[in-house]
Amino acid sequence: MDIASIVGFLLAVIFMASSVVMGGGSFAAFIDPASIIVTIGGSLATVMICFPLKNFVRSAVVAKAVFVNKPPSIPELVDELVKLAEISRQEGLLALEAKTQEIKDPFLVMGVQMTADGTRPEVLEYILRTEMEAVNERHKEGKAFFDQWGKMGPSFGMIGTLLGLILMLGNLSDPDALGPGMAVAMITTLYGAVLSNVLCLPFAEKLNYVNKQELQAMEIVVRGILAIQAGDSPRVVAQKLSTFIPPKQRAGRNEKAA
Numbered sequence: 001m002d003i004a005s006i007v008g009f010l011l012a013v014i015f016m017a018s019s020v021v022m023g024g025g026s027f028a029a030f031i032d033p034a035s036i037i038v039t040i041g042g043s044l045a046t047v048m049i050c051f052p053l054k055n056f057v058r059s060a061v062v063a064k065a066v067f068v069n070k071p072p073s074i075p076e077l078v079d080e081l082v083k084l085a086e087i088s089r090q091e092g093l094l095a096l097e098a099k100t101q102e103i104k105d106p107f108l109v110m111g112v113q114m115t116a117d118g119t120r121p122e123v124l125e126y127i128l129r130t131e132m133e134a135v136n137e138r139h140k141e142g143k144a145f146f147d148q149w150g151k152m153g154p155s156f157g158m159i160g161t162l163l164g165l166i167l168m169l170g171n172l173s174d175p176d177a178l179g180p181g182m183a184v185a186m187i188t189t190l191y192g193a194v195l196s197n198v199l200c201l202p203f204a205e206k207l208n209y210v211n212k213q214e215l216q217a218m219e220i221v222v223r224g225i226l227a228i229q230a231g232d233s234p235r236v237v238a239q240k241l242s243t244f245i246p247p248k249q250r251a252g253r254n255e256k257a258a
Contacts, residue, residue: 005066005206012198032187038160039191043152050148051141059145066206072217075249077105078241081224084112085234093118093229107131107218111225121229128222132215139211143204150200157192161185220244 020027048056080103087095097116100109110131114124164185220241227237 002067002069002206005202008202009198016194016198029183030187030190032184035160035164035184035188035191038163039153039156039188039195042156042159043149043192043195046152046156047145047149051145055141056145059142062139062142062145062207063203065142065210066203069210071210071213072105074217074220074244077108077217077220078224078238078245080108081220081228081241082234082238084224085228085232085237088115088228089231089234096228105217105221108221108225111221115225115229121226124229125222125226128218128225132218132222135218136211136215139207139214143207143211146200146204146207150196150204153195153200154189154192157189157195160188160191164188216244 017027020030051059084096084099087099094116096112100112103109103112107128111124111128114127119127165182168182168185224237224241227240232240
């Protein structure tokens with residue numbers, strides 16, 4: 001679970017609700033079904049126009065990664081690659097294939113298997129980087145969904161406000177209805193702003209962050225596998241990959257590599 005996403009989302013809702021209570025307002029005044037339909041329904045409909053249906057559905061499911069994701073542990077990944085380098089140095093590249101059952105990362109398994117099969121370095125790197133590009137493109141689709149929805153939300157909030165103002169101005173014969181009518185008209189603008197700034201844009205940024213973390217781990221795997229295939233010693237592999245670890249966490253790591 002991503003605690004930061006959960007806590008941040010809840011705090012945003014709590015702070016907005018608190019401002020309503022402290023201002024002496026009523027939550028009922030902020031609920032208007034027609035405004036919800038225009039803002040959320042209208043914006044989602046236009047987002048659907050922007051993507052093929054299968055991408056639209058898949059992108060909505062990707063939202064769970066905002067709250068449920070497990071960032072790769074870079075130090076653990078480096079240690080795993082250094083251990084593979086030790087096995088390769090002591091027993092040869094073919095011995096690596098027996099270790100694939102113990103590896104959880106499918107991308108690392110792919111690299112180890114190709115290394116054990118004797119795949120040429122340029123071919124191995126090409127395949128691994130192509131896989132990275134494919135993963136990046138898939139992740140971009142999910143981010144693009146929320147980016148686009150974040151753009152459309154405020155626009156449809158304004159459209160709803162204009163619709164409300166038109167209806168209100170058409171009823172000027174009843175002065176008592178102007179105040180409530182103006183309030184309802186402004187609610188759609190509020191809905192659009194909240195939709196964009198509490199939901200869509202933060203979700204898009206978190207998905208982008210998760211993508212960067214995964215791509216960084218994949219880059220470490222590529223460099224580590226190529227170093228192992230080139231016959232680098234475990235110490236050299238550790239030194240090459242330790243550049244991805246924050247300086248404070250590097251102390252003493254390279255000395256552990258044989």
